[in-house]
Amino acid sequence: MASQLIVRACPPFRVPGQDSARAAAELERDARQFLDPPELERARTMMAVPRQDFLAARMAQRLLAAELLGVRAQDLTARYSCPQCGSGPGITHGRPGYMLDGAPAPLLLSLSRAAGWTLLAAMTDPGPLQRLGVDVEDPQRLDFDGFDAVALTTAERQAVASLHGDDLLRGRARLWARKEAFLKMTGEGLSRAPETVDVLDRPGVRDLAPAVSGLPVDLVAAVAVG
Structure with a gap:
């Protein structure tokens, strides 16, 4: 079966005016049904609002994985891998993945968050060398001096040099x-210096329009498949 790319956006869990500490506690209670102890332990080290975002995103990712694999979310065990820290049941960062019945689940996953939104990407039945990455950005976060110098290559700086205002912020966000x-x-x-990575025309990297990503139009997203 050929690999299939799935992209899904999840709206913010937070409700305006809601007590963040209480909401985080309620979400953690629900998360105990789905998440592994190391994920829950990591969440407890966070402040209330980041904890909500983290738990909601991890739950959404696990539920998507379970849906695509046709299993219960509780049947999966998170197995993250990090180039520096390795992989194992205690690793809760890096490239996401799951174990199913004692073996790696046949699924590639990537997750990104911005402005309360979670963007998930998944690839079913991937080839042995296939890889996946997704990212969503809020252009308003890139409104500071010096961004271009530390984040963009010479060609990328030239590409946004004529832009101003919101167009400049969106141009920066698209590249980032x-x-x-x-x-x-x-x-x-980011162990690799971003100003050395040119993505203007890099094969396998493409923008995700709101109609494809499901994100609001004020956010910018991209996916990389290799």
């Missing part, structure tokens, strides 16, 4: 989302 998606795909993350 493409870089993050690519570096997640390779597993390097």
Whole structure:
């Protein structure tokens, strides 16, 4: 069966005016049905709002994986892999994955968050060398001096040089989302200097329009498949 790419956006869990500590506690109670103890332990080290976002995203990712695999979410065991830390039941960061019946589940996953939204990407029945990365960005977060110098290659700086205002922020966000998606795909993350990674025309990296991603139009997203 050929690999299939699935992209899904999940809206913010947070409700305006809701007590964040109480909401986080209620969400953690629900998460105990799905998440593994190391994931829950990591969540407990976070402040209330980041904890909500983390738990909601991890639950959404596990439920998507279970749906695509045709199993119960409780049948999966998280198995993350990090180039620096390795992999194992105690690792809760890095490239996501799951174990099913004692073997790696046949599924590639990637997750990104911005402005309360979670963007999930999955690839079913991947080939042995296939990789996946996804990223979503809020352009308003990139409104600071010096971004171009530390994040963009010479060619990328030239590509946004004529832009101003919101167009400049979206241009920066588009490139940054493409870089993050690519570096997640390779597993390097920001251990590789982003200003050395040109993504203007890099094969396998593409933008995700809101109609495809399901995200609001004020966010920018990209996916990398290799």
